[in-house]
Amino acid sequence: MATINDIAERLGITKGTVSKGLNNAEDVSEEMRKKILETAVELGYVNKRRLKREKKLCVLVENIEYQTPNQFGHDIVLGFKQMAEPDGWTVDVIPIDMEFQRGIPYGVFIMEHGYQAAFLLGLTLLDPWMQELRTSRIPTVLYDNYIKENPNVASVGCDSQEGFELAVKHLTRLGHQKIGLISGPLESYILKARYNAYLAAMDKFGLEINDNYIGLGYYVNDSTKKYIPRLLKEGVTAILFSHDVRAISAITECDDRGIRIPEDLSIIGFDDLPMTAHTMPPLTTVRQDRTALGKCGFYALSSLLNHVAIGSILLRAQLIIRDSTGPVRPEGALEAGVPNRWPHPRTPESSS
Amino acid sequence: MATINDIAERLGITKGTVSKGLNNAEDVSEEMRKKILETAVELGYVNKRRLKREKKLCVLVENIEYQTPNQFGHDIVLGFKQMAEPDGWTVDVIPIDMEFQRGIPYGVFIMEHGYQAAFLLGLTLLDPWMQELRTSRIPTVLYDNYIKENPNVASVGCDSQEGFELAVKHLTRLGHQKIGLISGPLESYILKARYNAYLAAMDKFGLEINDNYIGLGYYVNDSTKKYIPRLLKEGVTAILFSHDVRAISAITECDDRGIRIPEDLSIIGFDDLPMTAHTMPPLTTVRQDRTALGKCGFYALSSLLNHVAIGSILLRAQLIIRDSTGPVRPEGALEAGVPNRWPHPRTPESSS
Numbered sequence: 144m145a146t147i148n149d150i151a152e153r154l155g156i157t158k159g160t161v162s163k164g165l166n167n168a169e170d171v172s173e174e175m176r177k178k179i180l181e182t183a184v185e186l187g188y189v190n191k192r193r194l195k196r197e198k199k200l201c202v203l204v205e206n207i208e209y210q211t212p213n214q215f216g217h218d219i220v221l222g223f224k225q226m227a228e229p230d231g232w233t234v235d236v237i238p239i240d241m242e243f244q245r246g247i248p249y250g251v252f253i254m255e256h257g258y259q260a261a262f263l264l265g266l267t268l269l270d271p272w273m274q275e276l277r278t279s280r281i282p283t284v285l286y287d288n289y290i291k292e293n294p295n296v297a298s299v300g301c302d303s304q305e306g307f308e309l310a311v312k313h314l315t316r317l318g319h320q321k322i323g324l325i326s327g328p329l330e331s332y333i334l335k336a337r338y339n340a341y342l343a344a345m346d347k348f349g350l351e352i353n354d355n356y357i358g359l360g361y362y363v364n365d366s367t368k369k370y371i372p373r374l375l376k377e378g379v380t381a382i383l384f385s386h387d388v389r390a391i392s393a394i395t396e397c398d399d400r401g402i403r404i405p406e407d408l409s410i411i412g413f414d415d416l417p418m419t420a421h422t423m424p425p426l427t428t429v430r431q432d433r434t435a436l437g438k439c440g441f442y443a444l445s446s447l448l449n450h451v452a453i454g455s456i457l458l459r460a461q462l463i464i465r466d467s468t469g470p471v472r473p474e475g476a477l478e479a480g481v482p483n484r485w486p487h488p489r490t491p492e493s494s495s
Numbered sequence: 496m497a498t499i500n501d502i503a504e505r506l507g508i509t510k511g512t513v514s515k516g517l518n519n520a521e522d523v524s525e526e527m528r529k530k531i532l533e534t535a536v537e538l539g540y541v542n543k544r545r546l547k548r549e550k551k552l553c554v555l556v557e558n559i560e561y562q563t564p565n566q567f568g569h570d571i572v573l574g575f576k577q578m579a580e581p582d583g584w585t586v587d588v589i590p591i592d593m594e595f596q597r598g599i600p601y602g603v604f605i606m607e608h609g610y611q612a613a614f615l616l617g618l619t620l621l622d623p624w625m626q627e628l629r630t631s632r633i634p635t636v637l638y639d640n641y642i643k644e645n646p647n648v649a650s651v652g653c654d655s656q657e658g659f660e661l662a663v664k665h666l667t668r669l670g671h672q673k674i675g676l677i678s679g680p681l682e683s684y685i686l687k688a689r690y691n692a693y694l695a696a697m698d699k700f701g702l703e704i705n706d707n708y709i710g711l712g713y714y715v716n717d718s719t720k721k722y723i724p725r726l727l728k729e730g731v732t733a734i735l736f737s738h739d740v741r742a743i744s745a746i747t748e749c750d751d752r753g754i755r756i757p758e759d760l761s762i763i764g765f766d767d768l769p770m771t772a773h774t775m776p777p778l779t780t781v782r783q784d785r786t787a788l789g790k791c792g793f794y795a796l797s798s799l800l801n802h803v804a805i806g807s808i809l810l811r812a813q814l815i816i817r818d819s820t821g822p823v824r825p826e827g828a829l830e831a832g833v834p835n836r837w838p839h840p841r842t843p844e845s846s847s
Contacts, residue, residue: 226801291657292657292661292811294811294813302806302807305643305644305806309644432804435802435803435804438798438801438803439798439803439805442794442797442798442803442805445794446790446791446794449578450787451787451790451791451794451810452784452787452810452811453791453794453808453809453810454654454657454809454810454811454812455654455807455808455809456805456807456808456809457805457806457807457808457809458803458804458805458806459644459646459805459806460806461646
């Protein structure tokens with residue numbers, strides 16, 4: 144563990160100046176203060192007295208909405224706080240973006256604010272701080288992302304493999320065999336995990352894995368438009384989606400084309416967004432218990448702070464069966480040309 | 496949540512009798528007491544007052560030695576206690592076997608002793624209690640084993656995939672390409688995980704996966720004897736072992752046959768048993784941090800007790816590089832027939 148002395152020696156300044164820099168004293172130049180903080184981070188210095196006094200954690204959020212209860216990140220943040228605050232921690236929740244990350248190194252940001260550890264939501268492999276996290280000594284937990292070989296960084300998420308296995312099991316019981324996947328591109332950690340989970344589940348139930356049953360595309364609506372007809376043409380009778388937003392887009396697309404859900408096509412999402420209970424039909428989906436995810440985030444951070452080098456915590460997945468899945472359609476039914484026999488127009492008034 | 500009333504109704508007895516049965520009162524027959532406990536378990540009854548008063552956990556151990564510091568289970572139990580006891584829990588450590596499990600259902604055993612939850616070490620898929628764990632409502636954490644779809648049971652273990660990836664990376668840097676695996680049979684959860692980790696690591700580094708490089712056998716020494724010559728004949732220059740005990744058996748076998756480690760063959764174990772630092776040569780191995788595993792066990796149990804349905808926690812693996820791995824042997828070196836040029840006899844005196 145590095146001391147103030149080590150920082151002073153490295154920079155060729157007095158211990159007093161280092162101490163002033165670490166405590167934001169006014170008689171240290173901004174430039175020197177930054178140099179001191181960066182060196183402190185590099186050497187792994189920890190201001191134990193300050194940390195003991197303050198007990199501060201932060202949740203840093205990018206690309207995920209969390210301010211209101213119906214937004215995806217809300218309950219994750221809530222669950223984290225529900226564990227941390229009774230335990231005496233102050234939790235700051237801070238939205239960040241790429242620009243922000245380019246402006247200040249991760250370690251300096253954390254040290255500057257006196258945080259002991261951080262829970263990061265929504266960062267992708269492209270984020271500037273991800274590079275720094277490979278070697279960072281700050282206890283950090285990532286949601287749905289993973290850093291290799293760094294014992295200071297842990298990952299939490301929902302078990303994609305369990306989720307898609309439950310989904311495929313449910314579909315096979317309904318008679319489906321040609322089951323497709325529509326997902327975002329495999330450049331992200333979590334989409335790769337979902338893709339592998341799909342392959343593993345198909346393999347587990349002895350179903351054919353066929354590249355033509357899989358559609359990967361960046362833009363949600365565009366790829367739905369493109370892949371739904373293509374997969375139907377291949378004889379696919381059910382489709383798993385990497386995220387609910389894609390499954391919801393598929394509901395609209397199918398409605399426009401007169402493809403009935405679930406009579407012509409069964410679909411299953413992933414996430415259980417609050418709105419999926421109110422789509423028409425209501426969506427069968429794999430639930431991520433978001434409050435529990437937030438709590439897991441705190442358990443993982445506690446472990447790291449306690450020098451227990453957890454690599455990952457996976458939360459149980461749950462299949463929520465609603466009306467977007469049904470028995471497999473009779474062979475040839477769709478090819479015969481089915482008109483739009485959707486029972487209700489898509490207006491909220493008729494959804495009861 | 497079931498109440499005393501529910502148990503009384505189900506059994507057609509008074510609430511007073513149920514209460515006596517649950518509290519081991521003397522004026523209830525042994526047979527009735529057992530019936531009451533079994534019904535309580537079946538209905539998911541929890542005696543909150545008693546649990547609050549007692550705060551008791553148990554660690555149940557099978558097939559793993561833990562009494563002295565050099566035994567594998569010792570530090571796992573220690574780590575668990577180090578977390579649990581300061582938190583106000585009493586921890587009982589109890590050795591069990593198949594016979595014991597056949598004598599009493601798991602849920603009844605737990606309830607009878609007033610445990611809130613349990614950490615199970617060393618159970619295999621063949622154990623009688625494993626069947627009951629599929630549906631048990633008792634918060635339970637398993638080391639190196641996994642129960643599907645039961646949110647009351649979580650799994651902790653070391654990340655086999657990370658471990659073997661580090662091992663294969665190390666070997667490829669030393670020039671090895673034909674890397675074998677010697678393991679126990681794939682009937683256990685953890686051996687299957689190690690096997691898949693081996694395949695994934697080989698695939699990751701673009702190395703040939705060949706059934707002839709793999710030896711699976713139940714008996715440690717017999718399978719070492721059988722597979723080492725067979726794998727060497729295939730041109731394998733390095734072997735991963737599913738456990739240190741197998742790697743240690745390989746050291747003896749190679750010594751007997753005049754095969755030099757690491758000149759002729761590099762070997763890597765898994766576990767980092769205390770003795771592996773003192774074998775000759777000292778063994779390169781994947782470390783499971785056992786104290787941390789015990790602590791993970793407690794984190795996982797805490798989560799379950801807090802209704803956070805963790806499925807699994809994986810601890811970081813670490814590669815401990817010692818002397819049983821070295822640069823790949825020149826092609827044909829072994830076929831030319833190498834005499835036993837082991838530098839020292841295998842006696843402790845010369846190991847310095």
